[in-house]
Amino acid sequence: MYKYVKGTLTESDIDSIVVEAAGVGYNLFVTAQTLNKLPDYGSEIKVYTYLVVREDAMILYGFLSKDELAVFKNLISVNGVGPKGAIGILSVLSTNELRFAVAAGDSKAISKAPGVGAKTAQRIILELKDKLKLEDALENNESVDNSTSEGNPSQMNRAKEEAIMALTALGFSSTESLKAVSGINITPEMESDDILKAALKHIS
16 A cells, blocks of 8 residues: 655654654654664655554554565564564564574574564574575675675675674674674685684674
8 A cells, every 4th residue: 555655754752753744644663773773853754664454453664675674574474473573573683684593593583572482483584594585685784895796796695604604603693693794894805714714803
């Protein structure tokens, strides 16, 4: 029904925002990550939406990026995960952190979200491991050096992925591994071992 809402940010609360467009104030429930990225009141904002229709209410959920909306849709496709639970997960983990948690089988990271137990976290990993691709996180990660485009992107993404998986095998969480690899300057000639060594230095 609604693809997105584009208008003026007028209000925000602990879990929602109000965007005024064409004289209508749209109340949208959002993640904590979205709340942290909001511009000042009075700024124009574009929010991608997902409408949930219940017997007693129509609820709009809002996202600042198409990627976050897509991951939200993947989460609510998992048995036992509703919109509120998906919002909770994306409040604790960014979309990229969730991709790494799923790829690494890090149920502890996912179960940090409110109302998400160990079994639900494991179900998310099982059902989304083929939908939330690690390569997408590497490509979406804006903090990774742009020089990757000068080499073979797929080859470099594989090297990054191998380094991240090696870090998780060494006992680092998926989030720590993502931040470590994101925090180093990766050049086209670097292989997974080189990235791993640089990431370990960055962590230390």
